[in-house]
Amino acid sequence: MALNLNLLRSFWQVAQAGSVSGAAQSGFVSQPALSKAVKELEQQVGLPLLERRARGVTLTEAGNTLFEYASAIFALEREAQDALRAQKSLVGTTLRIGASTTLATYVLPPLLAQFSTKFPETHFSLARDNTRQIEAKLLDFELDVAMVEGPPHSAKIRKTWWRDEELILICSPAHRFAAKGTVSFQELAQCKWLLREQGSGTREVVETALERWNLPLCDALEFSGAESLKQAVAANLGVSFVSREAAQDQLALGRVKTLTTPDFSLRRPFYLLHLPGRPLSPAAKAFEKFLLVNQER
Secondary structure, eight states: OOOOHHHHHHHHHHHHHTSHHHHHHHHTOOHHHHHHHHHHHHHHHTSOOEEEETTEEEEOHHHHHHHHHHHHHHHHHHHHHHHHHHTTSOTTOEEEEEEEHHIIIIIHHHHHHHHHHHSTTOEEEEEEEOHHHHHHHHHTTOOSEEEEESOOSOTTOEEEEEEEEEEEEEEOTTSTTTTTOBOOHHHHTTSOBEEEOTTOHHHHHHHHHHHHTTOOOTTOEEESSHHHHHHHHHTTSOBEEEEHHHHHHHHHHTSOEEEBOTTOOEEEEEEEEEOTTOOOOHHHHHHHHHHHHTOOO
16 A cells, blocks of 8 residues: 555645644635545545544544654754755754753753854754653654763654763852862761752752662752752752852852762763764754764863
8 A cells, every 4th residue: 555645745734734624824825625544545445544523633553653753754854854955064954962861951051152153054953852862852853863861761852972971060169068178978968968850860860879879869859950950969968969160150159069978980971862864964963063073172
């Protein structure tokens, strides 16, 4: 059975919009034409793809399966168009980059400035989110380049190590251990811990380490993003592990101090994420090559 791609596109547009009327408005196609196309596709595959309701449509199990493949097909179509348009040059292309919070906020900006100088006619956008959300955006074909802290969670995603980063333990200058500088595991067990939100790659690394050291987290406080976490540490709400790069501003201002534990350091990897079978656009290839050349700290 060969799928009719015109019918498939109509189905995909309706599924994306959640209604025939919404797809018609965004695609400048009549509602009867879209409804007819979806019915013809259902007849072609021999399965119902949509459940029609008063306020729109929902995907059946078969419809959801086909929608995932259709999303991949039309994403590849867009990339093929971009690649042909680029013709080995990067003129006029737009690179969609997605990175987890630490990478997007502290690591990538200076590298993007260098890349922009080298390829001034390549435009880019940078989406910032936690690790799980960046994975979701990649799986939805919303990104050309994806970078996260720690390994991916989906079996559909392949990772490539980029570089490691040190996590440091910080506290407020007013904290009872600030003057000591060096603390034992027993003393850390007495501390109030501050953590990033669920879905954060930093949080996963820290939770794994604290569990390994048998340090309790039962009453830990949770903060969304590194900035709010650092401010909470500075306010002496507790101690936390953060990226060394993320902590530089507060360390320079004297609003936080580092704590060390003998014979211990905590590092975590940064990864580039890929979908197997999905070719990179010329701009994405150029950017990833640039990152690998500039991976050393």
